[in-house]
Amino acid sequence: ACYDELMKRLMLLSFPLAVACAGVPDHVELQPGAQDVEIVHDKPSPNAYKELGQVTGTASGTDDEVAEAAAENDLRNKAAALGATLVTVEQNLGKAVLLSDKKEIKLVGHAYKPAD
Numbered sequence: 001a002c003y004d005e006l007m008k009r010l011m012l013l014s015f016p017l018a019v020a021c022a023g024v025p026d027h028v029e030l031q032p033g034a035q036d037v038e039i040v041h042d043k044p045s046p047n048a049y050k051e052l053g054q055v056t057g058t059a060s061g062t063d064d065e066v067a068e069a070a071a072e073n074d075l076r077n078k079a080a081a082l083g084a085t086l087v088t089v090e091q092n093l094g095k096a097v098l099l100s101d102k103k104e105i106k107l108v109g110h111a112y113k114p115a116d
Contacts, residue, residue, distance in 0.1 A: 024058050024059065024060040024097075024104050025058075025059055025060070025070065025074070026059065026060055026061050026067075026070065026102075027059070027061075027066075027070055028057075028059055028070040028071070028073040028074040028077070029073065030073045030076060030077065031077045031080060031081075033080045034076040034077045034079070034080035035076075036080070036085060037076040037079045037080050037084055037085060037086065037087055037111075038085065038086050038087070039072060039075070039076065039087055039088075039089060040086060040087070040088055040089075041088065042088070043088055043110070044088075044112055047115065048114065048115055049086060049112040049113065049114060049115055050112060050113055050114070050115045050116070051110055051111070051112055052079075052082040052083065052110075052111040052112060052113055053082060053110065053111055054108065054109070054110055054111075055075055055078040055079050055082070055084075055087060055108075055109060055110065055111050056075070056078070056106060056107065056108050056109075057071040057072060057073070057074035057075025057076070057077075057078060057107040058071055058074060058104065058105065058106045058107075059071040059073075059074055059105050060097060060102045060103060060104040060105065061102055061103065062101050062102055062103075064094070064103055064105075067102075067103055067104070067105045068105050070105075071105040071106065071107045072107065074107075075087055075089070075107045075109060078111070079109075079111035082111045082113075083113055084111035084112055084113050085112070085113055085114060086111070086112040086113070087109050087111050087112070088109040088110050088112070089107050089108075089109045090108055090109045090110065091106075091107070091108040091109070092105070092106075092107055093105070093106040093107075093108070094106075
């Protein structure tokens with residue numbers, strides 16, 4: 001009886017975690033137009049580019065390189081949706097997903113388009 005009660009509590013505690021992790025995709029397809037968005041690590045010249053806003057790309061997976069590529073695709077898709085041709089990566093955050101063998105990758109940057 002004690003074991004059953006412990007298992008019920010463990011299930012109740014782990015359910016919100018499982019739901020939270022379910023929102024991060026394992027695979028992200030590059031959308032049309034996003035293939036033209038270049039990823040850079042340094043901010044471009046303000047004379048040459050106009051900032052459009054902050055963008056975040058996320059993905060998860062058991063293979064770090066595959067998860068990183070999926071997060072980059074997500075970042076490029078979101079930048080392209082803003083009309084960008086360039087996106088910076090200013091933060092690359094990776095963390096292990098509890099109770100799994102997956103790693104979640106989060107890339108944070110800014111989207112830019114050429115100045116008029």
